[in-house]
Amino acid sequence: MTVDGGVSRPARPAARPVGRVDPDRIPQATVARLAVYLRVLTEMLAQGVRTVSSDVLAAAAGVNAAKLRKDLSHIGSSGVRGVGYDVSRLTEQVESVLGLTRSHAVALVGVGNLGHALAGYGGFAQRGFGVAALFDVDPALVGTTIGGVEVLDVAEIPRVCASKGVTIGVIATPAGAAQQVCDALVGAGVPSILNFAPAVLSVPTGVEVRKVDLAVEMQILAFHVSRHDGRAAADGREATGKVFG
């Protein structure tokens, strides 16, 4: 078994104690997959499934079973041979590692087009991420209410985020405003930011930024459309025996 830098280490005992997980040692990609496993586990729990094999859980999550087992070993969880994982216990473990056993208060900045949509999107609150505060610069929007939350002026970010204990900031402003808003959130002690603005944000060490860029997603898909068309054209040429169409 090798770790970063290729240094060999003796194999660890198979059964590691739960509750002694060091979050700093969990790779980022594993964290992302844990969130996906949690979604599958929650669904299984709701359907009354009590135990699940790594193969079944992996297939439902869209990863291979070896990767799943390795991911779960990072959180100190190993299945019982021939039985699998206890769905309820594993769900609790993943929730605990992901920090979902505490509540989070979300501040959303920028309630234009996309931001308004996100503010009204029920999915956040359903999963324990209640929108505690909304902000915008537009005087026409400040003072309006979305989903029962009043839109405040961005100048209020420091005071309101501190008083409401905001832990996650969502930025849905135009690109040009994103860094300033980000600085305000970070200054107010917000450690995690979800950025929908098409801009690269600079943050101090210890602050985490996740980015969702819908235009980039669409462009990646456009690339695959081209590639798909290119292949179809190539197949067509092969089928008709022509090398140059």
Added chain:
Amino acid sequence: MTVDGGVSRPARPAARPVGRVDPDRIPQATVARLAVYLRVLTEMLAQGVRTVSSDVLAAAAGVNAAKLRKDLSHIGSSGVRGVGYDVSRLTEQVESVLGLTRSHAVALVGVGNLGHALAGYGGFAQRGFGVAALFDVDPALVGTTIGGVEVLDVAEIPRVCASKGVTIGVIATPAGAAQQVCDALVGAGVPSILNFAPAVLSVPTGVEVRKVDLAVEMQILAFHVSRHDGRAAADGREATGKVFG
């Protein structure tokens, strides 16, 4: 230089001809970054920047310069030493590789909460991804109009997607409906799908699915909040000289 499987190959000549790019040889991660470079390049073009060094372009895109140069070499583009890249020419090359020189028609399925928001989100059309068709199962929504586009019944997916030449399908349905909708889109010849539903989709080879799961993004951020709090607590203990708080 090694490729998949660790087989050594002779180094390629440094200058590769443009216009002979094989899309199948461009790594997925490079495609994603090309979309980001394009965003930066477009901004630079608008500001009248004519040439840009790899260092500056890389910094603006949030990647390191070596990675950027490698990415651009995949599309047959190399800067001129001491001058850098021609912004206008590089923009065209990236657009061409990404398939953005042709138009795309988008079908959006599921115009509930998030889907309605996405349908009204101007960002797609601005970037050349016009929403050509909207679908839902809810009789209360079918027949309504969002952004000038009428919501049709999902049963119309095959006919409408084929007749409008839809190349990108966006799924914003509940998880339970996503696979069936995906099958309908794929059956209608849609080669690229952006999936907002919290479900893993099965598609045949040649169909590309990109996933945006906002709940997963929030859970990853929650993990970082916990880790941040844990570190802050550890720092506090160190500062006061106490080992157990």
